Amino acid sequence: MSERFKKIFENNNPKTKLVSYFVGCYPTPEQSFELIKQAIDNGVSILEIGYCTSEASAEGPVIKAAHDYVLKNGYTLKDTIKLVEKIRDYNREVGILLMGYIANLYKYPINKFIDDIKKAGADAVLVVDAPHELKEENELRDSLNDNGLSLIKLAAPTTDQKRLEYIVKISSGFIYQVNVSGVTGVKSANETDVANFVKRIKSLTSIPVCSGFGIKSPEDAKKVANSGCNGVIVGSTFVKYIQDNINAPDLTQSFGKQVQSFSEVLK
Amino acid sequence: MTKNSLKTGPDELGYYGEGKSAMGGMAVGETLMPALHELNQGFEKAIKDKEFLDQFAYYCKHYIGRPSPLYFAENLTKELGGARILFKQEHLNHTGSHKITNSLFQVLLAKRMGKKSLICESGAGQHYSATAAVAAKFGMPLIGVMGEVDIARVNQNIIKAKHYGAKLKAVPGTLKEAITDAIKTWTTNPDFAYICGSVVSAHPFPKIVAFAQSIIGREIRVQSLEQEGKLPDMIVGCVGGGSNFAGAIYDFLDETNISKIGVEASETAALTNGTPGIMQGMKTYMLQTDDGAKSLGGMSLGAGITYFSVGPLHSYLKDQKAVTYSSATDQEMLEAYKIIARTEGICSALEPMAAAAEVIFRQAKDKPKDYTICLSLCGRGEKDLDTIQEHIGKDFE
Numbered sequence: 168m169s170e171r172f173k174k175i176f177e178n179n180n181p182k183t184k185l186v187s188y189f190v191g192c193y194p195t196p197e198q199s200f201e202l203i204k205q206a207i208d209n210g211v212s213i214l215e216i217g218y219c220t221s222e223a224s225a226e227g228p229v230i231k232a233a234h235d236y237v238l239k240n241g242y243t244l245k246d247t248i249k250l251v252e253k254i255r256d257y258n259r260e261v262g263i264l265l266m267g268y269i270a271n272l273y274k275y276p277i278n279k280f281i282d283d284i285k286k287a288g289a290d291a292v293l294v295v296d297a298p299h300e301l302k303e304e305n306e307l308r309d310s311l312n313d314n315g316l317s318l319i320k321l322a323a324p325t326t327d328q329k330r331l332e333y334i335v336k337i338s339s340g341f342i343y344q345v346n347v348s349g350v351t352g353v354k355s356a357n358e359t360d361v362a363n364f365v366k367r368i369k370s371l372t373s374i375p376v377c378s379g380f381g382i383k384s385p386e387d388a389k390k391v392a393n394s395g396c397n398g399v400i401v402g403s404t405f406v407k408y409i410q411d412n413i414n415a416p417d418l419t420q421s422f423g424k425q426v427q428s429f430s431e432v433l434k
Numbered sequence: 435m436t437k438n439s440l441k442t443g444p445d446e447l448g449y450y451g452e453g454k455s456a457m458g459g460m461a462v463g464e465t466l467m468p469a470l471h472e473l474n475q476g477f478e479k480a481i482k483d484k485e486f487l488d489q490f491a492y493y494c495k496h497y498i499g500r501p502s503p504l505y506f507a508e509n510l511t512k513e514l515g516g517a518r519i520l521f522k523q524e525h526l527n528h529t530g531s532h533k534i535t536n537s538l539f540q541v542l543l544a545k546r547m548g549k550k551s552l553i554c555e556s557g558a559g560q561h562y563s564a565t566a567a568v569a570a571k572f573g574m575p576l577i578g579v580m581g582e583v584d585i586a587r588v589n590q591n592i593i594k595a596k597h598y599g600a601k602l603k604a605v606p607g608t609l610k611e612a613i614t615d616a617i618k619t620w621t622t623n624p625d626f627a628y629i630c631g632s633v634v635s636a637h638p639f640p641k642i643v644a645f646a647q648s649i650i651g652r653e654i655r656v657q658s659l660e661q662e663g664k665l666p667d668m669i670v671g672c673v674g675g676g677s678n679f680a681g682a683i684y685d686f687l688d689e690t691n692i693s694k695i696g697v698e699a700s701e702t703a704a705l706t707n708g709t710p711g712i713m714q715g716m717k718t719y720m721l722q723t724d725d726g727a728k729s730l731g732g733m734s735l736g737a738g739i740t741y742f743s744v745g746p747l748h749s750y751l752k753d754q755k756a757v758t759y760s761s762a763t764d765q766e767m768l769e770a771y772k773i774i775a776r777t778e779g780i781c782s783a784l785e786p787m788a789a790a791a792e793v794i795f796r797q798a799k800d801k802p803k804d805y806t807i808c809l810s811l812c813g814r815g816e817k818d819l820d821t822i823q824e825h826i827g828k829d830f831e
Binding site: 322 | 460624
């Protein structure tokens with residue numbers, strides 16, 4: 168597991184970590200970097216940097232539109248890895264994970280991808296459509312572990328007990344707890360369900376749990392944090408903010424305030 | 435079935451073949467994994483249940499009208515002056531294509547597994563209207579996902595499905611977008627049954643659909659022996675995802691003396707022009723950018739074969755050199771349509787005309803008269819009449 172993740176979760180400040188998802192290179196690599204700097208300066212502990220694919224099967228309309236925008240402008244996974252390198256130069260403490268689909272990694276291919284992201288300073292990878300049944304997941308997981316990096320695994324509301332026991336066994340870094348059955352940014356998380364699910368995972372493992380999907384406001388974030396999870400993941404809400412204010416001259420500064428409104432309630 | 439058989443099917447994780455070159459697998463999000471495992475178990479149990487299989491056979495006969503005839507196309511054979519051409523008349527099935535056999539099988543399976551609601555995707559609308567018919571028959575609500583481009587060009591299927599009580603969800607694009615969105619819709623409703631229309635997507639769908647459609651090849655065997663006194667020398671079918679062709683050849687996979695040719699649309703010929711990649715739940719040949727970020731491929735007049743990817747079974751059979759794959763252009767499809775309409779009085783869908791073009795222009799003529807070619811005519815042409823009229827009127831007359 169990544170040393171950096173260990174440090175992040177061992178530190179009691181903030182009490183609950185803010186994990187935020189960005190579509191890498193959205194709207195441009197330069198703006199993306201500026202927005203991410205704001206996120207770091209305003210209390211984000213872990214960055215999920217998304218790379219894009221046209222057939223993303225778990226993205227709701229907001230993130231899909233951002234993916235399509237980046238693909239249309241020709242930015243690739245390589246550009247996103249360059250972005251990670253710049254972020255790491257800017258800040259040594261923030262956790263960085265690359266998040267996306269197996270399509271791009273298979274073609275990269277996987278061994279070269281791991282070399283490149285390690286050099287760039289990433290800590291972990293999350294591949295949405297790579298369950299442990301997939302050969303490429305096994306290859307990716309082994310190789311990440313050998314390199315001191317983490318493969319972040321998902322646990323969903325549909326995940327049965329036997330699967331969950333196996334998933335926590337092969338997890339490293341943290342477990343991404345998916346709060347609702349659905350695509351990103353549509354359904355809202357239910358407080359009681361989230362709390363029960365966190366409890367279910369925590370009874371099996373000491374690995375940190377970060378809870379995501381359906382967290383749309385600082386109030387939601389606060390409620391989810393009360394469930395006892397170690398981190399709260401905000402994705403579509405931030406991407407939508409960027410989307411809605413894409414032409415605003417003060418986007419970078421106002422986005423910083425938006426992030427702060429979430430990190431404040433998690434201290 | 436021996437260990438060396440091509441019919442042993444995928445392994446328990448859905449791979450056809452071994453090691454790094456294996457095709458298929460399960461590339462979907464965690465939310466759907468339990469549902470896929472549940473479906474696989476449900477399928478394996480069901481196919482050992484004689485009562486279930488008898489029920490499937492009963493409705494195949496009385497609802498669909500199976501077996502579909504194996505018809506000697508005498509006039510076409512004479513006109514080409516070479517091989518003896520047989521049509522496997524899948525377009526005569528209820529709802530007008532091979533799709534209904536798979537819809538029937540999967541809806542019966544969903545019912546057996548206690549599912550209450552259905553989702554499906556569709557390209558040409560044949561799978562949508564077929565699933566809608568079966569859903570109506572067995573009293574289950576259905577949401578179908580289709581691309582807007584296809585909805586506009588296969589209007590008859592949309593109207594029929596509406597009459598059967600199905601709901602349509604329109605997404606921008608064609609079959610590719612419909613498949614991705616159907617997975618999203620299923621992820622949002624994981625307790626629904628997803629009735630996948632072809633031998634594509636994550637395991638166990640390629641296995642289930644190939645099983646349901648393999649009835650086509652078993653019928654060909656019986657009918658050909660009875661009518662012709664021998665098996666066909668060649669079987670040809672069109673390939674989008676590849677379910678009708680998989681069904682036609684499956685029973686003959688270990689019979690190397692029978693040639694098998696699958697024909698894709700030249701604009702989306704994944705097996706001819708593609709490379710292995712992983713998208714939409716499966717590893718298979720596909721047309722995509724070198725970095726794997728974007729699916730590619732143009733538009734064919736055949737909505738049902740406008741698909742940038744292909745079922746993993748076909749990628750495996752290509753790698754094993756057990757089956758030949760080729761492609762046909764829109765113009766060849768339209769020419770083939772005209773010839774078959776004129777010689778045999780059959781209004782075929784455009785998709786199987788890709789296979790017909792291969793037979794008419796590249797296979798039949800130089801073969802001896804006792805060489806038999808079985809052509810899978812997997813759909814009827816009503817849905818395509820506007821497209822056909824527009825193009826034949828403009829370009830050929």
